[in-house]
Amino acid sequence: MTQTAARRIGRTLALVLPVVLVLSGTLAVTSVPWANRSTESQMLTASSENVSVRAASRAPHEVLREKLLTDLQQKDPGVALTNLQRAVEGRPSLARHCMAIARDLGRAAVARYGPTRAQSFSRPVCDTSFAAGVSQQAQGN
Missing domain, CATH: 1.10.10 (Arc Repressor Mutant, subunit A)
Known part of the structure; x- marks a missing residue:
């Protein structure tokens, strides 16, 4: 492999690799179970029902x-x-x-x-x- 071919491969990786990493990270985050909107709202609703009045603290x-x-x-x-x-x-x-x-x-x-x-x-x-x-x-x- 010549030096120019290695440089070309290096430049290609330098441009493509960050894009691939960002996209794969985005897809990974959106596919986790806790990212589901309906589950999140159910959890928030359930936790807000159990809040006591005493928990409201002063500034x-x-x-x-x-x-x-x-x-x-x-x-x-x-x-x-x-x-x-x-x-x-x-x-x-x-x-x-x-x-x-x-x-x-x-x-x-x-x-x-x-x-x-x-x-x-x-x-x-x-x-x-x-x-x-x-x-x-x-x-x-």
């Missing part, structure tokens, strides 16, 4: 908010803000709720400590939203 940011408000009441706002910052660093998906939670902590701090003392706990967590919550609550009182 992670709501759980975090309650935990931090408890920290604020039992310890102080500084501990709650530190825990908020650590929670957001550990779970970045909570970042979009950070400002609202920090603002709620600021409001709760004013209710517990008064505006002057609450402001002393202020930190640059979540764009100074804690300070904004303190300010809003202080203006409301």
Whole structure:
């Protein structure tokens, strides 16, 4: 076999082999028993009947908010803000709720400590939203 014939065979395989692999993989996936639409819908229906009401859980940011408000009441706002910052660093998906939670902590701090003392706990967590919550609550009182 000459070198040009080997190259020609190599090029042909390089073009044909990926197509064959993709098609055979697609056919294999569509022929498995669990790909049947009617079976899938029956399984989903059966599992949805057994779901209890208690299984509906609260969103992670709501759980975090309650935990931090408890920290604020039992310890102080500084501990709650530190825990908020650590929670957001550990779970970045909570970042979009950070400002609202920090603002709620600021409001709760004013209710517990008064505006002057609450402001002393202020930190640059979540764009100074804690300070904004303190300010809003202080203006409301």
